[in-house]
Amino acid sequence: MYQILAYSIYLSLSLLTVLVVGRNLHRNGKEFLFGECPDEALSNSTNNLLYIGYCLVNTGFAFYFLNTSGTIGTFARLLEFIATSEGIIFLSLGALHILNVLLAPRIISFFLAKKLRQPD
């Protein structure tokens, strides 16, 4: 009984965090990455593609790393399971997010500079 309860709480919580954080990034990342791009449709569609990729990667992560080892017998064990699994999800999301914030502008600059040097 506790096992199913733990799994359902873990999955719903992690999917909720992935979606909430993703919406936040979708809103704020547009200004951050494509603030000076005058082509509104291009920047919108690129932003939406980034959002879809983010959602796919992180929901996949949440489902794939469901910890099935061990039996959950007590309420304290249930709390420990949920907290540890959610902690891993939060930490990996945060690490990915910080890497993205630091690297994405540089990557965009790099590719656009390359394209500037050799226009097709």
Next chain:
Amino acid sequence: MNLYDYIIINPKKTETMNYNIAAYCIYLPTTIALCIWIARSLHRNTKAFLIERFHHNESLATSTNNLIQTGFYLIALGFSFMKMRVNNGRYHQEFGRYINEPLSSAQETIEELSLKIGSFTLILGLLLFLNFFIMLMIQRPKKQYNSFNIHEETK
């Protein structure tokens, strides 16, 4: 084996309020409140710095500030959740696995809690400096390489 045996002979399997759950109920609100407090004060105070850094572009500074705050929340809450499990060095076997003994007294609970909350506060201090470094390292796509200029060059 009736219910009486189950409760008396194997007390580890009983469902009672024990010190572990009390410790978690104190630890989680404390750390989450600490997280929210630090994140909000960072959000208030880094905005002026970012506005200066991005040449008085208010909207860009606001969105960057929100992105940094999200990262701080994720890392800090992740550490707080991951470090929650009681780890007092005494183990017993349960279903073929080694599992920590539950806390047995109020004294042990207070010791464990102070260790946990203290280490979490130290981690929060480190994260604050990480936040400063992110703020210093952050940049945006360079102006001369923006798509606006590409359109101009290719046309």
